[in-house]
Amino acid sequence: MNAIAQFQARRRDIPAGFLDALKAQFGERFSVANSVREHHGSDESPYEPVLPDGVVFAQSTEDVAWVARHCHQHGVPLIAYGTGSSLEGHILAVQGGITLDLSGLNKVVAVNAEDLTVTVQAGVTRKQLNTEIRDTGLFFPIDPGADASLGGMAATRASGTNAVRYGTMRENVMNLKVVMADGRVVQTANRARKSSAGYDLTRLFVGSEGTLGIITEVTVRLYPQPEAISAAVCNFPTLRAAVQSVIEIIQMGVPVARVEFLDLAAVKAINAYSKLTLHESPLLLFEFHGSPAGVREQAQTVQEITSGNGGTAFEWAEHPEDRSRLWAARHNAYFAGLHLRPGARSTTTDVCVPISRLADCVLETAADLEKASFPYTMLGHVGDGNFHVQMMLDSGNPAEWEESERINHRLVARAIAMDGTCTGEHGVGLHKMEFMLAEHGQDALDLMSALKHALDPDNILNPGKMIPSA
Numbered sequence: 001m002n003a004i005a006q007f008q009a010r011r012r013d014i015p016a017g018f019l020d021a022l023k024a025q026f027g028e029r030f031s032v033a034n035s036v037r038e039h040h041g042s043d044e045s046p047y048e049p050v051l052p053d054g055v056v057f058a059q060s061t062e063d064v065a066w067v068a069r070h071c072h073q074h075g076v077p078l079i080a081y082g083t084g085s086s087l088e089g090h091i092l093a094v095q096g097g098i099t100l101d102l103s104g105l106n107k108v109v110a111v112n113a114e115d116l117t118v119t120v121q122a123g124v125t126r127k128q129l130n131t132e133i134r135d136t137g138l139f140f141p142i143d144p145g146a147d148a149s150l151g152g153m154a155a156t157r158a159s160g161t162n163a164v165r166y167g168t169m170r171e172n173v174m175n176l177k178v179v180m181a182d183g184r185v186v187q188t189a190n191r192a193r194k195s196s197a198g199y200d201l202t203r204l205f206v207g208s209e210g211t212l213g214i215i216t217e218v219t220v221r222l223y224p225q226p227e228a229i230s231a232a233v234c235n236f237p238t239l240r241a242a243v244q245s246v247i248e249i250i251q252m253g254v255p256v257a258r259v260e261f262l263d264l265a266a267v268k269a270i271n272a273y274s275k276l277t278l279h280e281s282p283l284l285l286f287e288f289h290g291s292p293a294g295v296r297e298q299a300q301t302v303q304e305i306t307s308g309n310g311g312t313a314f315e316w317a318e319h320p321e322d323r324s325r326l327w328a329a330r331h332n333a334y335f336a337g338l339h340l341r342p343g344a345r346s347t348t349t350d351v352c353v354p355i356s357r358l359a360d361c362v363l364e365t366a367a368d369l370e371k372a373s374f375p376y377t378m379l380g381h382v383g384d385g386n387f388h389v390q391m392m393l394d395s396g397n398p399a400e401w402e403e404s405e406r407i408n409h410r411l412v413a414r415a416i417a418m419d420g421t422c423t424g425e426h427g428v429g430l431h432k433m434e435f436m437l438a439e440h441g442q443d444a445l446d447l448m449s450a451l452k453h454a455l456d457p458d459n460i461l462n463p464g465k466m467i468p469s470a
Contacts, residue, residue: 010095010463010464011094011095011096012075012076012077012095012096012097013096014053014076014096014097015074015075015076018070018074018076019032019053019054021070022054022056022067022070022098025066026056026057026063029056029057029058029059029104030054030055030056030057031054031055031057032053032054032055034051036055037051037052037053037054037055037099038051039084040052040055040081040084040091040093040099040101041091041092041093041099042084042092043084043085043086043087043089043090043091043092044084044085044086044087044146044334044346044348045086045087045088045089045090045092045347045429045430045431046345046346046347046393046401046431047089047092047430047431049092050092050093050094051093052079052093052096052097052098052099053093053096053097053098054098054099055081055098055099055100055101056098056099056100056101057101057103057104058100058101058102058104058105059104059105060105060216061105061177061179061185061216061217064100064102064179064214064216065179065183065184065185066183067098067100068179068180068181068182068183068214069182069183071097071098071460072181072182072183072458072460075458075460076097076098076460077093077095077096077097077098077460077461077462077463078097078098078100078181078214078460078461078462079091079092079093079097079098079099079100079210079462080099080100080102080151080155080210080214080215080462081099081100081101081102081103082102082103082122082123082148082149082151082152082155083103083125083146083147083148083149083152085144085146085147085148085152086152086156086426086427086429087348087426087427087429087431088423088426088427088428088429088430088431088432089429089430089431089465090156090209090210090427090429090430090462090465091462092430094430094463094464094465095463095464097460097463100214102121102122102123102149102151102214102216103123103149104123105121105122105123105124105151105216105217106121106123106124106128107120107121107124108120108121108124108128108129108132108133109121109217111132111133111136112191113133113136113137113138113222115191116138116221116222116223116224117174117191117219117220117221117222118133118138118140118219118220118222119175119217119218119219120150120217120218120219120220121151121216121217121218122149122150122151122152122154122215122216122217122218123149123150123151124149124150125147125148125149125150126140126142126143126144126147126148126150126153127147129150133222136222137224137225138222138223138224138225139222139223139225140172140220140221140222140223141160141162141165141166141172141223142158142159142160142162142163142166142167142168142169142172142220143160143161143162143331144158144159144160144425145160145161145330145331145333145334146331150218150220151215151216151218153169154169154173154176154205154206154215154218155205155206155207155208155209155210155215156169156207156209156425156426156427157169157170157206157207157425157427158425159381159384159386159424159425160381160425161258161260161287161327161330161331161381162257162258163381163383163384163386163425164250164256164257164258164259164381164383164384165255165256165257165258165289166223166257168425169206169207169220170203170206170207171221172220172221173202173206173218173219173220174189174191174193174202174219174220174221175187175188175189175190175191175202175218175219176188176189176201176202176205176206176215176217176218176219177215177216177217177218178205178213178214178215178216179213179214179216180213180455180456181213181455181456181457181458181460181461185216186201186213188201188202188204188205189201189202191219204451207427208466209427209428209429209462209465209466210461210462210465211452211456211461211462211463211465211466211467212451212452212455212456212461213455213461214461226257226289226290227290227291227292228288228289228290228291228292228294228295229257229287229288229289229295229320229323230287230288230295230299230316230317230318231258231285231286231287231288231316231317231318231322231323231326231327232285232286232287232288232299232314232315232316232317233278233279233283233284233285233286233314233315233317233326234283234284234286234303234306234311234312234313234314234315235278235279235281235282235283235311235312236281236282236283236284236306236309236310236311236312237281237282237310238282238310239263239282239362239363239366240359240363241282241309241310241311242261242282242283242284242309242311243261243358243359243362243363243382244309244359245284245305245306245308245309245311246259246261246284246355246358246382246383247355247356247358247359248305248308248309249301249302249305249383250355250383251355252301252305254298254301254302254305255290255298256286256287256288256298256302256383257287257288257289258285258286258287258327258381258383259284259285259286259381259382259383260284260285260330260379260380260381260382261282261283261284261362261378261379261380261382261387262282262283262284262285262330262333262377262378262379263282263366263377263378263379264280264281264282265340265375265376265377265378266333266336266337266377266378266379267279267280267281267282267283268280268340269333269336269337269339269340269377270329270330270332270333270336272336272339273329273332273335273336273339274325274328274329274332274336276325276326276329279312284306284311284382285326285327285330286299286302286314287323287327288302299314330379333377333379333390334346334348334390336377337375337376337377337390337392338392340375340377340392341374341375341392341394344374344375344392344393344394344395345392345393345394345395346390346391346392346393347390347391347393347401347404347408348388348389348390348391348426349388349389349408349411349412349423349426349431350380350386350387350388350389350423350424350425350426351386351387351411351412351414351415351420351421351422351423351424352384352385352386352387352415352420352421352423352424352425353385353415353418353419353420353421354385354418354419354420355384355385357385357418357419357420358382358385358387360418361387361414361415361418361420362378362382362387364414365378365387365389365411365414366378368407368410368411369389369407372391372403372404372407373400373403374391374392374393374394374400374403374404375391375392376389376390376391376392377389377390378390381424381425384424385420385424386424386425388426389407389408389411391404391407412432412435412438413438416435416438416439421439422435422436422438422439428465428466429465429466430464430465433465433466433467433468434468436466436467436468437468445467445468448466448467449467452466452467
């Protein structure tokens with residue numbers, strides 16, 4: 001929690017007349033109401049709300065540019081807001097300022113089915129996009145669980161259950177429209193599948209968490225809907241057996257679409273919350289995409305590997321409604337975890353390690369968590385070495401927060417020592433900022449700071465995030 005106090009000490013005063021100017025420009029689309037500010041001053045992180053001074057509901061790139069120009073002229077912090085589903089304190093107004101709600105930028109701009117691309121405004125959510133393109137025979141595979149906005153997903157370099165086959169937002173964003181700190185509007189690329197022209201500006205902004213520019217449009221890759229899809233559940237006697245199976249599957253090159261790991265506590269939580277009857281032991285959830293013959297071949301190979309590690313025979317979910325229910329339950333694992341301790345506040349963390357070190361990292365983390373004084377779950381998209389820990393804390397007990405932070409610090413140190421990262425998909429925000437030096441080194445952080453200063457010299461874009469010196 002110290003990160004909040006540290007940066008709030010640098011909270012900036014709003015110049016006289018500034019809020020009046022926003023009201024004159026946007027009318028009902030600008031609010032200083034306490035309830036609106038509270039809603040936009042909190043996310044799914046463990047931090048208490050930190051309120052902006054006002055909220056603008058943008059409806060166009062021009063709206064965003066107008067606000068950016070005026071914030072730039074007066075040195076007012078500006079925080080982009082998508083759906084509020086971030087987990088690491090990304091959107092908290094730790095230095096005050098204006099929150100820019102982008103949910104009104106919710107149009108699908110252009111579907112180019114022949115090129116397998118789509119351009120959307122930043123507020124379009126992943127579920128909305130897949131609904132609107134369903135009749136094209138294409139789909140967008142990145143699914144971080146929450147029904148996040150495409151702009152927020154690009155800004156945090158999001159991932160999800162399909163990443164092992166389809167990649168993350170890094171691989172799937174082709175082009176961005178970005179409003180810079182001074183209000184200039186930049187198009188980072190075009191729709192060509194590749195380019196050697198100039199710096200890769202698209203990758204610069206993907207994962208920048210609103211600190212270098214505000215994304216207002218995103219062009220992403222689409223994929224043909226698979227001819228055949230099958231999902232299966234496989235239980236294991238131990239954590240080691242489950243994770244070892246994943247390592248062997250990936251090293252064999254089996255093109256699984258999804259492979260999700262749940263520990264015993266996560267399985268129990270999901271059963272209770274989603275009214276499922278999964279066998280309660282560590283398990284893997286698989287999904288296979290391809291032709292009918294390809295899916296059968298993938299499943300057979302995977303079942304041979306899992307059985308060699310003590311895995312049970314597959315329990316299949318072949319009907320669309322069964323698969324949907326299974327994956328909805330997995331996506332609701334966060335809320336299921338909260339129900340393990342009613343009234344608790346959740347703190348979550350994630351790391352990602354090379355696949356060869358996955359078993360070591362998971363087992364050492366599990367041994368650490370067994371000593372915790374509070375409930376926890378462990379699960380993740382282990383096909384790419386990424387897993388998550390959710391800890392349910394008594395919000396009135398500071399000792400539990402400190403204990404959870406010690407566990408988090410040991411987990412991150414463990415992952416970095418294994419040549420991994422402090423976050424595979426949650427992003428940095430506030431909560432992971434203190435680990436940036438250990439992961440990247442001072443020279444790399446200095447380079448990041450130089451980029452930040454070059455693009456946002458007055459540090460108005462989401463200040464106090466990502467880089468410890470910002």
